[in-house]
Amino acid sequence: MAYGRNxxxxxxxxxxxxxxxxxxxxxxxxxxxxxxxxxxQITVPIYGGCRFVGKQQAYELACGExxxxxxxxxxxxxxxxxxxxxxLQVDRDGFAEFNDRQxxxxxxxxxxxxxxxxxxxxxxxxxxxxxxxSEPLAVEETEAQVLSFLARSLRGNQTNRRDxxxxxxxxxxxxxxxxxxxxxxxYTEKLHIDTLAGIALLSRFxxxxxxxxxxxxxPYQYILSLRIEEAKARLARSGATVTEISHDLGFGSxxxxxxxxxxxxxxxxxxxxxxxxx
DNA sequence: TATGCGTTCTGCTAACATGA
DNA sequence: TCATGTTAGCAGAACGCATA
Numbered sequence: 001m002a003y004g005r006n007x008x009x010x011x012x013x014x015x016x017x018x019x020x021x022x023x024x025x026x027x028x029x030x031x032x033x034x035x036x037x038x039x040x041q042i043t044v045p046i047y048g049g050c051r052f053v054g055k056q057q058a059y060e061l062a063c064g065e066x067x068x069x070x071x072x073x074x075x076x077x078x079x080x081x082x083x084x085x086x087x088l089q090v091d092r093d094g095f096a097e098f099n100d101r102q103x104x105x106x107x108x109x110x111x112x113x114x115x116x117x118x119x120x121x122x123x124x125x126x127x128x129x130x131x132x133x134s135e136p137l138a139v140e141e142t143e144a145q146v147l148s149f150l151a152r153s154l155r156g157n158q159t160n161r162r163d164x165x166x167x168x169x170x171x172x173x174x175x176x177x178x179x180x181x182x183x184x185x186x187y188t189e190k191l192h193i194d195t196l197a198g199i200a201l202l203s204r205f206x207x208x209x210x211x212x213x214x215x216x217x218x219p220y221q222y223i224l225s226l227r228i229e230e231a232k233a234r235l236a237r238s239g240a241t242v243t244e245i246s247h248d249l250g251f252g253s254x255x256x257x258x259x260x261x262x263x264x265x266x267x268x269x270x271x272x273x274x275x276x277x278x
Numbered sequence: 279t280a281t282g283c284g285t286t287c288t289g290c291t292a293a294c295a296t297g298a
Numbered sequence: 299t300c301a302t303g304t305t306a307g308c309a310g311a312a313c314g315c316a317t318a
Contacts, residue, residue: 220287220312242303256288258304270303279318286313295304 015125019094019143023087024121029079039089040104041069042150046114047184048083052076055108066110068154086121088150095147106154118229120149183219187226188250227251228264235273242269 013024021039033053043052044066052059052067054075061067069075071092079085096104124146179200196219227249234245246257261269 241301243301251288254303255290255305259287268304281318282316284314286311288309288311290309291307293305296302298299298301 013125017143019091020146021087021089022121022124022146023089024084024125025079025087026084027079028081029077029085031076031078033074033076035074036069036071036089038071038092040071040092040095041075042088042090042110042112042154043067043069043077044086044088044110044112044114044117046084046086046118048080050080050083050085051078053078059109064111064114066112068106068108068110084118086117088146090147090150094143095150110154112153118225120146122229122232183223184226187223188230188248224260224264228261231257231261231269232265232272235269245269 012027012029013022015022043050043061045061045063047063049060049062049065052061052069052075054067054069054073059067077085077087092104179196182199183196231245231249234240234248235242240248242257243254246254249257251257251260258268261272265272
């Protein structure tokens with residue numbers, strides 16, 4: 001499969017464990033109204049947006065705007081082909097264990113850092129997909145990480161400075177969001193800090209500082225994370241060479257791609273491809 | 279918001295290993 | 299021999315942080 005510049009690999013991944021169901025949806029996806037008897041469902045767009053119908057009301061969820069659906073409540077989800085959405089379904093009893101046995105009462109609407117969630121999902125999925133079936137400890141450990149992350153994120157949402165900053169960026173600083181949108185549209189091209197700062201109507205210094213306060217990483221690190229995500233999809237799904245992929249994604253050289261990929265993923269591109277394809 | 283400075287990373291190049 | 303994957307060295311650019 002060959003990809004042109006700025007094209008995004010469409011895919012839908014579902015991984016089930018005894019206490020969890022992890023979804024990453026990056027293609028058109030719609031469900032009819034349904035309920036889960038025992039599972040909470042947390043739906044979070046990681047880029048673009050989606051339409052979620054719950055509590056007898058339709059919600060247009062933007063990037064980073066999560067929705068917590070309680071068990072036994074009817075709901076439906078609609079994802080367009082231009083968005084990416086992570087859905088986490090967790091068993092009610094298992095969730096309670098990692099919520100310090102406190103009542104499972106959360107706001108339906110939650111702000112969750114899409115970059116952090118995407119990164120964590122990548123790590124969870126890699127562990128679950130590559131683990132040795134004879135070693136259930138890896139699955140249990142990953143379950144614990146997911147449940148702990150959710151318990152902490154949903155319970156501490158009111159005081160999470162980074163999430164608050166993200167909400168701020170989502171609603172108040174439309175210039176910063178415009179810069180973010182620009183980065184998503186042009187991350188395979190050569191970008192300059194001055195260009196992005198100009199879009200956000202900030203000096204380069206203030207832009208970098210503000211960006212990091214909101215997303216927890218520098219603009220360049222954010223661009224790299226987008227490129228690595230796309231590189232992993234192409235390594236898994238296409239027959240393109242590593243050199244071709246590094247060039248298509250805007251890396252200045254193959255060596256830079258190797259270094260960034262190895263640091264981010266913990267394996268060389270070829271090792272990653274072999275691991276995914278078995 | 280800007281500056282200075284030390285640290286980290288990138289881009290380029292060359293070289294080596296491996297397999298067809 | 300050639301294509302591809304991988305690694306290392308070096309100069310310059312970008313970044314982080316303290317400070318004004």
